[in-house]
Each structure stands twice: as C-alpha cells, then as structure tokens.
Amino acid sequence: MSVRKARMVLYRVSWIIFFVMVVISVLTRPPFPYWLTWVPAGVAVALALTAGRRGRAAAANPRAAVEVEPPVTGRWTALNSPADKVPSHGVHAYGQTYAIDVVADPAPGAGGGAAAAPDAVPGAGAGAGAAPGAAADGPDGAAGAGHEGAAGLARPKFRRLWPVALRNHHFPAFGAPLLAVADGTVVHASDGRRDHLSRNSLPALVYLMLIEASVRDVLGAGAIVGNHVVLDLGDGTYAMYAHLRRGSLKVRAGDTVRAGQPLAECGNSGNSTEPHVHFQLMDDPDLDVAVGIPFTWRGIGVPANGDAFTVAEGVHGSAGTRQGGAQAF
Template sequence: MTLTGDRPLFFGLVIAHTWFDFGYPILWNLLVLVLAYVLVTVANRWGGGAPDDKQVIRELVEVAAPVADRWSALDSPADRTPSHGIHAYGQTFAIDVIAEPEPGARPGLRALWPLARRATDFPAFGAPILAVADATVVRAHDRQRDHLSRTSWPALLYLMLVEGSVRELFGVHRIFGNHVVLDLGNGTYAAYAHLKRGSLTVREGDRVSAGQQIARCGNSGNSSEPHLHFQLMDSPDPDTARGIPFRWHGIGVPRNREIFEAPAAAASHT
C-alpha cells in the first residue's frame, strides 16, 4: 500500500469519519485522521519502502548536466538508493545539487538563528537550469511561490516532520513545487523540481535542445533551500513513475558533498 496511490481512499475515510457522531466535536475526527496520516507518511519517508516484485531496474542513461559552473551534490544515488529514502515519485535515483560558486558563498545550517533566510541569500537561486538532451516538454508548472529557507534546526525539523507531510496530502505538485518534465525518448523522462516561480522559458509541447535554458533554480515545493532536484524516470507522471539510474557527460554521478564543475559547453553535448 502506498500513501500516494491510496490518497483518494484516505480522503473518503475522512469524509465518512467526520459524517458520524462519535460523541465529541466532529473536528476532532478530522484531526485524528490527519494526525494518523502525518505519522504514517513520516514513517514511510524514513523507512523508504521497498519496490514491489515487478520493479525492473532500467539500464543507466547518460545525459548532459542540468546545470553549469560549480555545484555540489546532496542525497546522491552514488551514496545510497533510494537516494531520498523513498521510491515514491520516481525518486529512487534522484539527486539534489546546490550552487557552490566559491567557498563560503552559500549560507550554512544554523542551530537556532536565523530561523530562515530569503531565497535570494543563496547562490543557487536564479541559476540557469538546462535541458539534458534534445527532448519534448510534457509537464511545465511554475505558479508556486518561492518560500524562505529551512536552514536552522527548528525550521528543518518543521520541514521534515510537519510541512513535508502536509504537502503529501496535496500530491506531487506540492512536493516538487514548480517543475518541468522532459520526454527524452525511449521511455525515459527527466524531471526538474523546486524551480523559480515564473522562470520557465518553455511550455508543454515545446521541443528543446540539449543545453538550452528551460528555467531557473528556485525554492518552491518541499525544499529546505534553493537547489535543483533532478531525476530520470520511466513515466511522465511522477505519481506512477519508477526511477532510472543516470550519469552526466564528463562528470558521472557526484557523491554527497562532492564539488563538481559543469562547463556550459558540456551541457550542449549530444
């Protein structure tokens, strides 16, 4: 059973449970169910959940890098899979990258203060995001706001234990935030998440070339700070997709905290 697939059932139970009188305020019924949903979602996120028996790992696909210049990796599939702790939303081989133009340019995690920072304080915010291959745009959404960072321990715990679970209630749009999905052909799709609001330069149905700018990095969706979440998957719909392993031309798959440089020229490689 997956929370994603059973979301309609969950909401049906909410309606049924709030319809009947159990001798206490009806709102309590809803709160109990929402709390249960949050707890199960958190357990699923930490536990990861194994793929079912029909899971078939696709052959690795090599593409260009989705960014240029100096970046570092987080939650990399080079260190573990599933890289983000879950297989849901096609994230088995997903990677997060953050801009590191020079040492100390990116604000670090603080114990207590400041609780949050503006997105513009981070060098990744507004950085160009590039097509990794010649492709067709099949999903393009950029109407969600870019929120403050979650880069103190209280804010990070809030993101992990509360905000992320609430976003789960509303599906992949609230998890990925502003995002683009490209059809690379041969049953392979590239997803880019947490993009900057209003920054998309493409629409659904557009053809793009490798290295072409398609958006800018943002801090929308379930994001602790401005960064790019990138993954390959076998379907244009993250709700049902399975992850596909990847490597970037001339880079490979950077490990956690590994600094890598992706020249703009590399992104135009075909």
C-alpha cells in the first residue's frame, strides 16, 4: 500500500472513530475525557489538508492537455469546468483537478439549471454531489428502458421547495449513451449502485451538502463517484466516467474498446444532484491516489461553464460544434 493510499484509509478511519466517540458521549457516560473525542477529527482534517499537495503541485506546473473524443453525442451544457477554474470541483482529491460535468439540454433555452452544479464537494475533498434519498428503482432503476431523455425533453429547473426531488426520467441526460473517448482497455467497470432521486430543490440540496456528501466521503471513492468506468488510454493516462446508470454497462474489466464505442449510460448514482456526466483524465486508476490530467475534446476544446456544445452521432473523429465562449484549455 502506498503512502497516499494509506493516508486516505487513515482519513476515513479517523472520521469513523470520531463519529463512534460522539455517539458514545451522547448515549452514555464516556470512559474518556471529552476533549479526546476531537482528536480523531483533528487527525482527519490534517490528513485532508495534506492529501491534495501532489495535485496542487501538478496544477502549478500542468502537463500538456491530452486530446480525446467527446464522451457523449447530442447537445449538452458544461458545468464545473476547468476552463473557468482549477481545480474545477474545488478540490484535487480523487483525480478531479481537471474534471468536468455536463448536463443534457437538447432544447435550446429550455429547462433551467440547478442552483448548484451536479457535483457537490464533500468534506475531505471528494467532489460530486448527491444522496441516497428514496429508492429510484423500477422505471428509474436498472437500465433497459432506453434513453428516457430523448426527443428534446427540457432539463427541469431548480426549485426552492417543491417538488423536493424528481425521478430520473424527467432529465434528458438519463440513459444517454456514454462513449469511449479513445482506444483503450477497461480497467474498472461497476454498475451495481442504484440511481437515486434528484437533488434539485433547496431542501434536497441542504440535505446533500450537510449530511449525505460527508457520509459518502467517509465511505470512500466508490460512494462518491457511484457506478463508474475507468479506461487505460496508454502513456499513463486514464479516463473516468462517473455516476453511471445502474445495470447499463456494455463492457467489463479487461475489455479492449475503440473510440466511440458505447460503454454504459448516463445515470444518477453516487454523489450527484441530477443525471449528468462527470468526466476526467487522471494518472492512476485508483481514485484515492490519482492526480488529474488536463484534457481537450477534439473539435470542441473545453467548454466553459454554461456553454452548450453539440456532437453529432457517428462522427467521432470529426469536429463538433460549440455555442458560447468556451475556450480550449
């Protein structure tokens, strides 16, 4: 086990010990002094502050951006883009320095974005936001019903109070095919986590930010990114797709894939506020130790926050179109 991996394990163990000690202090007369309860919390915070040092160093002297194909087709809008700030999700942890979120918005001017972007940043530097909430199995659970978000469905607006949450079929991204951005080998593929309800209202967002994101952070990278695929693109570069739809995998670990090949479908698993695509390049397949790598999408560049872009079906390797002021990163 590497030092970086051991640091992340100790970080999670420290928070678990803290929570256990708090519960003991509340329910019984603890056999330890009150101040001792905060020691593991202090250790966890210290570890969190040091965990991103390698990412910060890499961002200070970034390597050249790796050009790959877009992971989607159709019309999408960028959020949490590295074209606007680095680290794009506020943290370097889990290889997210140059990660990007995109939401399907096929009807120009329709829908309305959420007040917060689809990925929220939990306590120790994870990044990707949502909660388990009520089960979303059935129509929004395992894949098989096709791309519910097709036919120009508008993206729902963020609501202050009601509805608190929406089922995933209301979002045009849900079920959209995700494509290999380059030739490569599947290193990891998982799709067993359920797709939960959206978190696109103020009460749901508060629950996410104050409770669920922190719990997922302690549970580990898998709870943050949900169902995900990692591709080895060669030359020490790995591509990661997060929040995949339950049961939608088209590949498995060890498979060789070609650019443009379907991998899975867009979902709402893990730490996510709504169905969207979280994409990133990184230098290691293990999210606990990975450092982000800059990317650029062929024919598009790196769309800035709020910029829409369109990729036609079956034209991977050709230029896409972009609306707004997106810049190549």
